Amino acid sequence: MQLNAGCELSFQAQTPTPLILMLRPRSGAGQWIIREEYQITPAVNVTEFTDMYGNLCQRVVAPEGPFSIHFSATVQTADLIDVAPGAPYTPVEDLPDDVLHYTLPSRYCQSDQLGNLASSITNGTESGYDQAEAIRKWIHENITYQYGTSNASTSAIDTANNRIGVCRDFTHLGISLCRALNIPARMVVGYLYQLDPMDLHAWFEAYIDGRWFTFDATQEKPRGNRITVAYGRDAADVAFTTQFGPMQLNDMKVWVDTAQNDAEESERKMEQTPTLSNSAGSMNQNSNQQ
Structure with missing residues (x-):
């Protein structure tokens, strides 16, 4: 789209x-x-x-x-994001060099303090994609989404304790719980179509089976039509x-x-505007061409 x-x-x-x-x-x-x-x-x-x-x-x-x-x-x-139930965990020794730092604690993601919670959430789950999805689902079902309940200092530990926050907090907690299991995870910020209420948005990606997968704990089901603006370890790296x-x-x-309505309106205007077939640029003209 x-x-x-x-x-x-x-x-x-x-x-x-x-x-x-x-x-x-x-x-x-x-x-x-x-x-x-x-x-x-x-x-x-x-x-x-x-x-x-x-x-x-x-x-x-x-x-x-x-x-x-x-x-x-x-x-x-x-329109869709990739999902891969059962995709295997990538061992740390096999991670690319530029992915390794996404396994470490960071300012808002104290993964070294959330190991017990991560283990309890994923108990009995296959290592890899299924663990990250179990974390996403647990956050969606157990953390209340509410504006005005966190601030620029709120960390994953705060969200785990208070069980309330916004997309930024959901994302920090998801990243921390994945890293606690040695699954690399990073923060993503950008836009999501039909987000309600509309705002700049945050979600996380986890590195599994040799690639990055998208997880959004604010949404009940996987949703595409996202525009990524920035990646980072946590909010400190991706401030707009x-x-x-x-x-x-x-x-x-x-x-x-x-953008479909814009395209239809442009086409309608073109049909209503007389053109001269011999005029410069009258054929194959595209003002948006980069």
């Missing part, structure tokens, strides 16, 4: 403030970026780099006063904005809609 997705962020900076932004998705497994638009007001110099996880990051300095960011994209997404100074977020809007 083709999706139109994006966000608008409005800030107020008290002084000139450096920012790192992580808002641009890139083409890869399960998604193809057809079109994207990036607007920053007021206009400032922007430099872009790729971080150690392969995420596209932008560096800017917001001037004092109001500062806004608009990003939108049209993305071809996969990281600011280095006094700056207040005043408003944030997020949307994900099907």
Whole structure:
């Protein structure tokens, strides 16, 4: 499915403030970026780099006063995500070098303290995919999803104890429980079609049988039509904005809609517009071609 997705962020900076932004998705497994638009007001110099996880990051300095960011994209997404019940566990000695660090504890994912819980959840389950799915299902059934119940300091240990949180907390707990079983797990942030309520979203991936699989503990069943923006060990690696100074977020809007209506409307307008067959560009013209 083709999706139109994006966000608008409005800030107020008290002084000139450096920012790192992580808002641009890139083409890869399960998604193809057809079109994207990036607007920053007021206009400032922007430099872009790729971080150690392969995420596209932008560096800017917001001037004092109001500062806004608009990003939108049209993305071809996969309608389904792969599932593989029974897929075997990948032994640590066989893990690729760049996957090994996803087995270790991190700031929000204290996997070294959750071994007993992970073992109790997966007791009697085959090692590998079935363990990760048992963890996802347990979180979905035992952790209450509720806004305003956690903050930027909430960790997987807090969520395991309090049994309440949002997608960020569900994801940290899922990652931690997988790592406690030596299953590499990483955080993914992006967009999910028909998420209710609509917001930027987080889920986790586990490395099983030589590849990454998607798990989303906020959803009852596997769902596709996702747009991945960034990967990391936990939320510390995948913040959409990281600011280095006094700056207040005043408003944030997020949307994900099907692009089918746009395509039908464009086709209707083309049918109603007379063209000259000999005019330049009248045939095979595509303004969105990259």
